[in-house]
Every structure is written in structure tokens, then in C-alpha cells.
Amino acid sequence: MSAGAGLTPAAVLAEGGAASLVRQSALLAGRNLRVALSVPTIVGMVVSPLLFYFGFLAVFRKMFQAQGIDFGQYLPPAIVVMWATFTAVSAAVLLSRDRRGGMLARLRSMPVHGGAVVTARLASDGVRAxxxxxxxxxxxxxxxxxxxxxxxxxAAFVLLALAFLLVLSLGTGAAGLAATQPEAIGATLHMPAMPLLMLSTAFAPAASFPFWLRPVVELSPVSAIVDALRAVADGTGLAGALLRAGVWLVVLLLIFSRAATRAYRRAT
Structure with missing residues (x-):
């Protein structure tokens, strides 16, 4: 019998040492998913991105075909990145609710590995995405x-999309930990999220933007991820696109992980 067999959730959380990190993370991730997922929520997580997908497809497919672009191949990575962004924003709301409800304070008062809280949140966000x-x-x-x-x-397509979601969730999570009003932080994060999506190659090629906006679009991290997803699907320009996306992921990971660590230490 394993060391953790037969233990109650409270006993698992009370276990110390690095060996308990995985068990603690799994337990907390399960709790996060039970809070975040319900039948209506799951239906929304499936139906909502599909409404965006079929809506964009119906409106813009002929226009893109006239330009020689297969919109059915071009659009899916954009919807995936858009929904990963929305999932990361919702992660901030859930974290803010945990803080306001006292869940984080309870966990910090227990002998719970600090990394388990972050790992569990990222794991549950990954499942939702x-x-x-x-x-x-x-x-x-x-x-x-x-x-x-x-x-x-x-497989690489899915892993890259999840990597973007998890890195972004660290950043939004830092904002959620600093916020005291869950509803406000959701609205606040949506404000920069939409311009970042629009000022990228998610829904239109860089060449379609005014010349003075093209440098912004081409340098956007969203453009880097979307272009890499398209390259992974098409198999064209793969090395350069993955390198660019990888650089952005590392840069954002360094910034957001530091921000999330500092925010968690300050949260009560």
C-alpha cells in the first residue's frame, strides 16, 4: 500500500516534504475543477468558442477566399488563442474569489507546499482550456x-496552445491575487485582452494593417503564438515560427512567474 493510501484530504495536505507536492497538487486541482466545472459551465466552454468560430467563418470566409486564403485553415488557431486568453482571464477571477473567500488564507495556515497551490491552479486551468x-x-x-x-x-499544436495558456495564467493569476473584487478584475483584464487579439495576425494577415501598425502586429506575442500554431498545422516555416514563439513564451514566463510568486506571498 502506498504511503498516501487511506488518507483524508486534510491529512494529505498536512503531509510535508517535496514528495507530497504531487499529491497535494492533485488534491487541490480536483477541488479547483469541482468549483469551476458544472454541466452548464462545460457546455459553455464548448458552445461559446464554437459560436465564435462558426460566426467568423460565415462572415469572413468568402472575403478571405477572394484573397487566396483558406479561412477554414487560417481561423482555428486564432479561436484557440482567443479562448486560451479568455480562460486565463477567468483564472484570475477564480483566484480572486478564493482570496476573498478565505481559501488562500486557510491554505497558507496549513503545512501545504507553496508550489502545490500554483501547480494545482495551472493544472485545472489547463484542463478547462x-x-x-x-x-x-x-x-x-x-x-x-x-x-x-x-x-x-x-499533439504539438495542443501542447503549444496549452503552454501559452499556462504562461498567460501566471500573469492573470498575479492580477487575480492582487484583486479584492473578482468581477472587477475580470472586466479589467478583458480590456487589454481584446486589443491584443485584434492587433495581431489572429484574424488578419499583418499586410492587411496600415503600415504604421504593422510593426506592432508583427512584434505581438499573440501573433507569434498564432503564427506558430499555423506553422505546426501546415508544416511550413516551422523552425522560425517555433523559435519566435519559444522566445516569447520564455520572456513571458520569466516576467509572469516572478509576478505570480510575489503576488502569492502578499496575498492573505
């Missing part, structure tokens, strides 16, 4: 989206 990502990929496949790189490319 994965539901939406798989729904978008399945729907997109029905409308012509394909992975020219095969199953390995599909």
Missing part, C-alpha cells in the same frame, strides 16, 4: 481544417 481546444479542433476538422504534419503536429 483543453476542453475548449479539443472542441474547436473537432469542429474545424468538419469544415476543412487539417494537420499536414499528422498526429505529431496535432
Amino acid at each position: 483543453l476542453i475548449s481546444i479539443c472542441a474547436v479542433i473537432a469542429a474545424a476538422h468538419l469544415t476543412g481544417f487539417r494537420f499536414a504534419t499528422g498526429p505529431l503536429g496535432a
Whole structure:
């Protein structure tokens, strides 16, 4: 029998040492998912991104086809990145609720590994995002989206999207930990999220922007991730696109992880 067999949740959380990190993280991630997921929520996580996908497809497909762009292949990475962004914003709201409700204070008063709280939050965010990502990929496949790189490319596509979500969640999580009003932090984070999505190659090529905006669009981290997802799916320009996305992920990880660590230490 394993060392953790038969232990109650409280006993697992009270265990000390690095060996308990995985068990504590799993327990807290399960709790996070029970709080965040319900049947209506899961339906919304599937239906909402699909409404965006089919809405954009219906309105813009002919226009892009006239420009020689297969919009059915071009659009899915944009919807995936958009929904990863929205999931990261919702993570901030959930963290803010935990802080206001006293959950974080309770955990800090117990012998819980500090990394377990962060790891559990990221794991639950990843599961929530994965539901939406798989729904978008399945729907997109029905409308012509394909992975020219095969199953390995599909796996890389999902992993890259999740990596972006997890890094972004560190940043939004820092904001959520600093906020005292969950509803306010959600609205506040949506304000920069939408311009970042619009001023990128998510929904239009960089060449379609005014010349004075193109440098902003081309340097955008959102553009880097979206372009890398398209390259992974198409198998074209893969090395350069992945390098650019990787650099942005590392830069954002360094910034956001530091911010999240400082915010967690200050949260009560």
C-alpha cells in the first residue's frame, strides 16, 4: 500500500516534504475543477468558442477566399488563442474569489507546499482550456481544417496552445491575487485582452494593417503564438515560427512567474 493510501484530504495536505507536492497538487486541482466545472459551465466552454468560430467563418470566409486564403485553415488557431486568453482571464477571477473567500488564507495556515497551490491552479486551468481546444479542433476538422504534419503536429499544436495558456495564467493569476473584487478584475483584464487579439495576425494577415501598425502586429506575442500554431498545422516555416514563439513564451514566463510568486506571498 502506498504511503498516501487511506488518507483524508486534510491529512494529505498536512503531509510535508517535496514528495507530497504531487499529491497535494492533485488534491487541490480536483477541488479547483469541482468549483469551476458544472454541466452548464462545460457546455459553455464548448458552445461559446464554437459560436465564435462558426460566426467568423460565415462572415469572413468568402472575403478571405477572394484573397487566396483558406479561412477554414487560417481561423482555428486564432479561436484557440482567443479562448486560451479568455480562460486565463477567468483564472484570475477564480483566484480572486478564493482570496476573498478565505481559501488562500486557510491554505497558507496549513503545512501545504507553496508550489502545490500554483501547480494545482495551472493544472485545472489547463484542463478547462483543453476542453475548449479539443472542441474547436473537432469542429474545424468538419469544415476543412487539417494537420499536414499528422498526429505529431496535432499533439504539438495542443501542447503549444496549452503552454501559452499556462504562461498567460501566471500573469492573470498575479492580477487575480492582487484583486479584492473578482468581477472587477475580470472586466479589467478583458480590456487589454481584446486589443491584443485584434492587433495581431489572429484574424488578419499583418499586410492587411496600415503600415504604421504593422510593426506592432508583427512584434505581438499573440501573433507569434498564432503564427506558430499555423506553422505546426501546415508544416511550413516551422523552425522560425517555433523559435519566435519559444522566445516569447520564455520572456513571458520569466516576467509572469516572478509576478505570480510575489503576488502569492502578499496575498492573505
